[in-house]
């Protein structure tokens with residue numbers, strides 16, 4: 001029997017209002033995205049720049065309010081409860097790691113202080129000795145050893161990879177159930193990315209943390225993620241088990257995305273597809289499939305309404321009329 005999701009979003013939608021009073025426009029950043037995160041599993045969100053990945057992360061972290069949709073944490077409908085205490089407890093259990101380890105750490109604070117703060121705010125440790133011990137344990141967990149040396153350093157004395165390890169340790173300080181990692185390795189040197197991915201894989205396996213991993217890099221998603229969710233212009237268009245989705249992408253957009261990754265050994269059947277055009281403006285997307293204008297298989301109904309999700313064997317689903325009714 002499958003375990004329950006720790007965090008589930010249903011039909012999350014975010015519309016931003018942009019522009020001045022005379023030129024007000026609605027940016028449909030995310031539309032009806034559903035996602036389930038499970039303990040000890042990684043779900044990767046892939047998609048081009050501007051497809052809405054970070055907006056999904058910010059809604060799941062409760063940094064911004066969805067325009068509509070529901071979120072369930074341990075089966076509780078979290079958006080119904082807007083109390084300060086509930087929000088603090090939620091943010092403790094659902095942590096976020098950002099892309100840029102240079103701007104996410106305050107330059108005036110030493111590493112030890114960065115890690116003490118969440119311990120105090122969330123009342124995880126109160127006594128000085130207890131706090132110091134916990135800070136050292138956290139630094140050891142992220143392999144910043146000897147911990148005592150790193151605790152007294154300032155962010156500018158650390159490399160990008162070491163800073164990202166501090167950011168991960170800060171997220172771990174509050175013993176989270178979920179970590180939302182928004183392109184956590186994309187600003188790091190290629191040579192140290194694997195170390196950070198392996199650290200997160202260790203936390204997934206040993207602490208059963210549920211990860212959402214946002215990336216542009218299909219190869220790292222393949223390495224790290226159990227499941228994939230493909231986003232295009234604010235919509236989740238396809239999802240499922242990572243290996244089966246990458247071996248056999250169904251949505252024409254997923255095929256395009258994967259064919260952009262050179263991997264001749266795998267002989268993907270998408271190589272010859274030619275797709276023209278650009279991502280549509282999010283202020284102009286209609287009710288149809290946003291990929292219709294670029295899609296080599298477009299049908300008249302694609303421009304009228306977004307297809308429903310067709311659920312397929314092997315935990316796969318796709319939103320495309322080519323598969324509707326199959």
Ligand SMILES: Nc1ncnc2c1ncn2[C@@H]1O[C@H](COP(=O)(O)OP(=O)(O)OP(=O)(O)O)[C@@H](O)[C@H]1O
Nearest residue numbers: 016018027029048049050051052053054055056282
């Ligand atoms: N506060 C905001 N006000 C108006 N528009 C916004 C706001 N935040 C995001 N957007 C728009 O929403 C869309 C989705 O942005 P988002 O940052 O979620 O994309 P992304 O998939 O994370 O892209 P990237 O890969 O470049 O990080 C973009 O068109 C962006 O300009």
Ligand SMILES: [Mg+2]
Nearest residue numbers: 053054055182
């Ligand atoms: Mg982003």
